[in-house]
Amino acid sequence: MRPIRRLLVANRGEIAIRVFRTARRMGLETVAVFSEADAAAPHVMAADVAVGVGPAPVRESYLRPERILAAAKASGADAIHxxxxxxxxxxxFAEAVVAAGLIWVGPPPAxxxxxxxxxxxxxxMQAAGVPVTPGYLGESQDAADLAREAGRIGFPVLIKAVAGGGGKGMRLVEEAAAFDAALASCRREAASSFGDDRVILETYVARPRxxxxQVFADSHGDAVHLFERDCSLQRRHQKVIEEAPAPGMDPATRAAVTEAAVRAAKAVAYEGAGTIEFIADASEGLRPDRIWFMEMNTRLQVEHPVTEAVTGLDLVEWQLRIAMGEPLPLAQAEIQLSGHAVEARLYAENPAAGFLPSTGPLNHLRLPKGVRVDSGVAEGGDVSPFYDPMIAKLIGHAETREAAIAAMAEACEGVEVWPVRTNAAFLANCLKAPDFIAGDIDTGFIARRLDALAAPRAPSAVALxxxxxxxxxxxxDGDGPWGGGLAGFRVNGAADPAVRLFLDGKAMLGSPNGMSERSVLADADGHIVVFEGGEAIAFTQAAPGGLDESSGDGAIRSPMPGKVTAVAVEAGDVVEKGQLLMVLEAMKMEHSLTAPISGVVEAxxxxxxxxxxxxxxxxxxxxT
Structure with missing residues (x-):
């Protein structure tokens, strides 16, 4: 065995802080790396030592292996997580870490x-006896060959990047006419995200779960599972809410899927933490013969806290002990399930504006009590356009699924963030949806209900x-105390006459009654912000001015900071309303901009x- 003394985490944000927490408990010294944009970030403050690795863009800092290794050498780290x-x-990178004489906290490069x-x-996996999803795995990447194979499989079909993950490089194609455009978009995103634009095709399961x-294996030939998670609530193939164990999982199906996962790990001589992902046809409930292997994530997952909650285990500690050469801490029979856990991903994004990323300063940040909060940001910091827009992971655990869901819904409704927008109210709506509570879920759950789940709520009489x-x-009083949040603010004395307020350009009347209990703040831009149900409702007292951009002035404005990855038109082109104009990339996602009106491209x-x-x-x- 080879002990770790000083651990460098080659990442940022909440996961770096999460790893530091366990390392500190185990008596290890910690090293953070940071880009120029992250010099004062919370993960830097959480470490014993911090080393800069370059400019803000990830390809010039966090994705530069030589800079990470140089940071390890400069800091005296003997291991990298x-x-x-x-x-x-x-x-x-894993090979380079080992070649540098450092301990790699992860699986073998092979x-x-x-x-x-x-x-x-x-x-x-097929050779190891693990069932896989039907589709096309051939070597040809010719667009015509792929289109022909898609027709053979039958539409709808999934295009998936060979090197993909995290929902990126994936497109659902409903009909043959849409295949070529979807293939081009998928390849573009795959090349940008993974440096590899090759794809495979899969049959589309109508009601997929x-x-x-979660699997773990050590260097002594042993492997175990830590039960399953359900990650079916997704939007655009990005996980939104995860839970453990999976609702509706019977013993026979659990045995089939967990045993297959352990076989998969052993088939590649795995070591450390890994996740075997399966797709299940839920049209007739979960069944042992209707679950297929999709892929393996050879790392710790974002949603690992739900597994920690239901097993009572520290997965990062397991990673570190296995990396030091120790055997698995527990045998399979010693790992038990307890209760139910739910995780929700709180993102800086605006559901009412198509989930566009929301960047900027975190002038006001209040995260809920009573649930586990894993966060990599702090009040007074900001949400950068360079990185993933996650603000926090909220994790609730209770004896029953119903109680865990209720705790999480309350937690999401208690989120207060301004002026950055979040998906907190959207998460609460998902958690309170009757079909979700009943366990009637699949990966299309959110898409079918998106308008209702993402709709901004009208302010209640209490909020007004x-x-x-x-x-x-x-x-x-002038500015008085209104520079920050005032929870439970009350006005004493008789009620005042109604006050005229504006919300999204619409006038409304609010009646002060001295009895309202809502967290309220006023900002320097003249907003009176009331927090209700996870939403930041921003009132003004002045009527909005200026041209309504939706009136069709013809200017196509960028909805966010980002990189232009494709331009589909040029000056002089005639376009129809809804036609693709260009594609932006921000927060590791592609966003298509379409023509708001029919006309001629002037510039x-x-x-x-x-x-x-x-x-x-x-x-x-x-x-025109």
Whole structure:
């Protein structure tokens, strides 16, 4: 065995802080790495030592293996934990860590390579007796060949990047006419995210459930599972809410899927933490013969806390002990399930605006009590356009699924963030949906209910009253205490006349009654913000001015900072309303901009590969 003394985490944000927490408990010294944008980030403050690794863009800092290794040398680290994302599934980096004489807290490079490419991994799993999803795993990447194979499989069909993961490089194609455009988009995103634009095809399961099994293996030939998680609530193939154990999982199906997962780990001589992902056909409930292998994530998962909650185990501690050469801490029979856990991913995004990323300062940040909160940001910091927009993971655990869901819904409704927008109210809506509570879920759950789940709620009478009271206080006292949140603020004395307020351009009346209990703040831009149900409702006292951009002035403005990855039109082109104009990449996701009106493209003001800022005019269209 080889002990670890000083551990470097080659990642940022909440996962770096999470690993540091366990390392500190085990008596290890910790090293953070940071980009120029993260110099004062919470994960830097949480470590014993911190080393800069370059400019803000990940390809110039966190994704530069030589800079991570140089940081390890400079700090005296003797081990590297990759967290998840960035370099965690990079076999070349793992080899470089070992070659540098450091301990790699992860699986062997050979195992990463074996499971890193979806086509090769599925072939390997077939040989090991693990059932795989029907589809096309052939070598040809010719667009015509792929279109022909898609027709053979039958639509709808999934296009998936060979090196994909995290929902990126994946497209659902409903009909043959849409295949070529979806293939091009998938390849573009795959090349940008993974440096590999090859794809495979899979048959599309009509009512899919995403079931994954947490596995661990040591260097002594033993492997175990830590039961399953259900990650079926997704939006655009990105996980939103995860839980453990999977609702509706019977003993026979659990035995089938967990045993298959352990076989898969042993087939590649795995070591450390890994997740075997399966897709289940839930049209007739979970059944042992209707679950197929999809892929293996050769790292710790974002949703690992739900497994920790139901097993009472520290998965990072297991990783570190296995990396030091110790045997698995427990045998399979000693690992028990207890209760139910649910995790929700709190993101800086605006559901009411199509879930566009929301970047900027975190002037006000209140995260809930009573549940586990894993976060990598702090009040006074900001949400950067360079990285994943996660604010926190909220994890609730209770004796029953119903109690865990209720605790999580309450937690999400208690989130307060401003001026950055979040998906907290959307998460609460998902958790309170009757079909979700009943366990009637699949990966299309959110898409079928998106309008209702993402719709901004109208302010209640209590919220209006709270805003009116704030307006009265501002008029009487100036700025006074309104620079920050005031939970449970009350105005004493008789009720005042109704106060005129504006919300999204609409006038409404609020009646101060001195009895409102809502957290309220006023900001420097004249907003009176009331927090209700996880939503930040921003009132103003002045009528909105300026041109309504939806009136069709023809200017195509960037909804966020980002990189222009594709431009589909040029000056002089005739376009129809809804036609694709260009594609932006931000927060590791692609966002398509379409024509808001029919007309002629007067000018295109950006080019492919260029950077843009929020609100910048990208093109102009003259209506016809």
């Amino acid at each position: 990759p967290g998840y994302g960035f370099l965690s599934e990079n076999a070349d 195992a990463i390579r074996a499971m890193g490419l979806k086509d090769a991994a599925k072939a390997l 995403h079931i994954e099994v 009253s709270a805003a009116a009271e704030a307006a009265v206080a501002l008029a009487q 295109v003001l950006v080019s492919e590969g260029g950077q843009t800022t929020e609100g910048a005019v990208l093109a102009r269209i003259v209506p």
